[in-house]
Amino acid sequence: MSDKKDPSAAARLRGKRFALAIYGAFASVFVAMCTWEIVAGVFGIGAAALPTPGPGALAPEGCAADIRVLRAALDRALAASVTATDDATALATYRRALSPEWDGEKSTEGRCASEPRGTDAFAALLRLRLAQEASLRRQIVEMAPIRRDLAAYLP
Numbered sequence: 001m002s003d004k005k006d007p008s009a010a011a012r013l014r015g016k017r018f019a020l021a022i023y024g025a026f027a028s029v030f031v032a033m034c035t036w037e038i039v040a041g042v043f044g045i046g047a048a049a050l051p052t053p054g055p056g057a058l059a060p061e062g063c064a065a066d067i068r069v070l071r072a073a074l075d076r077a078l079a080a081s082v083t084a085t086d087d088a089t090a091l092a093t094y095r096r097a098l099s100p101e102w103d104g105e106k107s108t109e110g111r112c113a114s115e116p117r118g119t120d121a122f123a124a125l126l127r128l129r130l131a132q133e134a135s136l137r138r139q140i141v142e143m144a145p146i147r148r149d150l151a152a153y154l155p
Contacts, residue, residue, distance in 0.1 A: 063112040067125050070108060073101035074125075078132050085147065087140045094136055 040046055077097035084090035112118030 063108070063115045063118040063121060066104075066108040066111060067121055069101050070105070070125055071128070073098050074129055074132055078136065081136055082139065084140055085144060087137045090136055090140045091133065094133065 077094045080097040081090045081094040084093055109122055112122040
C-alpha cells in the first residue's frame with residue numbers, strides 16, 4: 001500500500017463539504033427569516049396604523065345609512081325567527097321580517113355602487129345575511145329536539 005491519498009476521494013470530500021456548507025447557509029437564512037416574521041408579528045414591527053375615516057370611507061348618509069337600516073332589519077328578522085319549530089318556518093319568518101327595508105335592496109345596491117368602497121360594504125352586508133340564514137337553519141335543526149323534549153313536560 002502506498003502512502004499517497006487517492007485524489008478522487010479528496011475531491012469527493014471537498015464536494016460533500018461544499019454541499020453541506022450550501023445547505024447550512026440556506027437553512028440558516030430560512031430560520032432567520034422565519035424568526036424575523038414571528039418577532040415582527042408579535043411585536044408589531046412595521047405594522048401600519050388602523051385607517052381613520054377619510055376619503056375612502058363611506059359617507060354617513062347615502063349608502064352607509066341604507067346599510068345601517070338593512071342591518072337593523074337583519075337583526076329584527078333574526079329575533080323574529082328564532083322561536084320557529086322547523087327550519088322552513090324559521091326561514092319564511094326571517095324573510096318576511098326583512099320587509100319593508102329589504103324590498104329596496106336593488107336601490108341600495110345601486111347607490112352603494114356609486115360610492116367608493118360602497119360595493120364592498122354592500123357585499124359584506126349580503127355575506128352577513130347569508131351567514132345569518134345558514135346559522136338560523138343550523139340552530140333550528142339542532143334546537144328542535146330539545147324544544148320538543150321540553151314541550152313534552154309542559155301541560
